[in-house]
């Protein structure tokens with residue numbers, strides 16, 4: 001028997017305390033410490049959905065092809081394109097993301113990651129207010145209040161609360177007993193159901209986050225009293241407890257989910273939440289309030305960091321004449337306007353996760369897919385290039401949910417000598433340079 005310590009790339013928590021127990025034949029006997037989702041990630045090595053050879057579409061069917069042939073077709077499709085879009089890159093390493101950005105620059109393309117419709121929006125909107133961030137270590141060691149706003153980590157990032165709420169820290173020696181969990185959500189999610197006596201469950205009226213945030217901004221600035229009928233479906237007494245905890249605690253972390261990201265006709269809840277945090281950090285004299293964006297893909301944060309370090313912008317990069325130019329577009333608007341003639345999809349499944357009208361438009365143009373498993377996008381791609389599973393069959397760097405870089409280590413060789421995403425993108429970039 002052999003034991004190996006490894007980072008799990010099942011979600012953006014990137015748990016680095018996973019132990020793999022191998023038998024003498026090098027096969028996994030036991031995965032210790034991982035949640036069900038993490039175990040599935042390791043089991044995906046042998047999944048029936050694995051893509052093991054390149055494929056090219058011929059007469060409506062995907063046919064197996066040799067690597068030379070598939071790469072030749074890929075380069076031809078790129079050469080025939082004058083307006084390519086590249087999308088995905090949130091389940092691969094930062095090194096592959098950097099190669100993707102180099103490819104977009106070389107072919108005057110537009111590149112975006114899943115972050116553009118998720119946590120990347122927060123960085124974008126924080127330009128005026130700034131954003132106070134925190135790390136998981138800080139929450140473990142110093143956290144008093146963990147506020148989940150429209151965020152249900154028990155289902156999306158299963159071990160997050162184990163680590164930050166139930167753990168003991170250097171200055172919070174009794175752990176769970178002195179940390180307060182606040183959940184603001186219109187539904188009783190799984191995270192809502194773990195509330196204890198000292199916690200504050202707040203069931204908000206659907207779509208009234210903006211109303212609550214705007215009221216909290218005024219209450220915290222002492223420009224408004226809490227009305228006797230409450231606000232947004234939350235009663236006065238609960239609101240008083242909420243405000244007291246936000247204003248008087250030493251260390252408050254607000255973790256936000258997808259529901260907070262979309263502006264409505266009445267305003268922009270995320271922008272107003274950032275303004276509320278700015279106000280709280282002024283009126284709270286004891287400590288500070290910070291925010292964590294709850295994206296689930298294991299290296300979505302990494303794309304923001306990689307893009308920022310290479311270009312100064314965290315997403316939605318449009319290149320022209322190999323230079324980054326200004327654009328108001330993101331991946332959705334590009335597809336919506338039919339402003340592309342080729343898509344290169346890396347490690348994501350836009351056909352399943354983008355709105356139906358958008359994915360219908362995406363399939364009208366040629367598509368190259370780089371991925372390790374079959375999904376809905378696989379069945380509509382024109383060329384499929386299979387790669388190794390990042391963090392299991394390749395090493396690299398990824399950024400955890402709290403923007404901390406984590407080194408991924410290779411556990412096994414990939415089947416069929418498959419290249420990593422990074423190696424494949426380097427090969428494509430080199431061939432484009434040679435032409």
Ligand code: SF4
Pocket residue numbers: 008009010011012013014015033034035036037038039157158159160
């Ligand atoms: S919480 Fe995420 S990173 Fe941790 S073991 Fe589960 S899937 Fe893996």
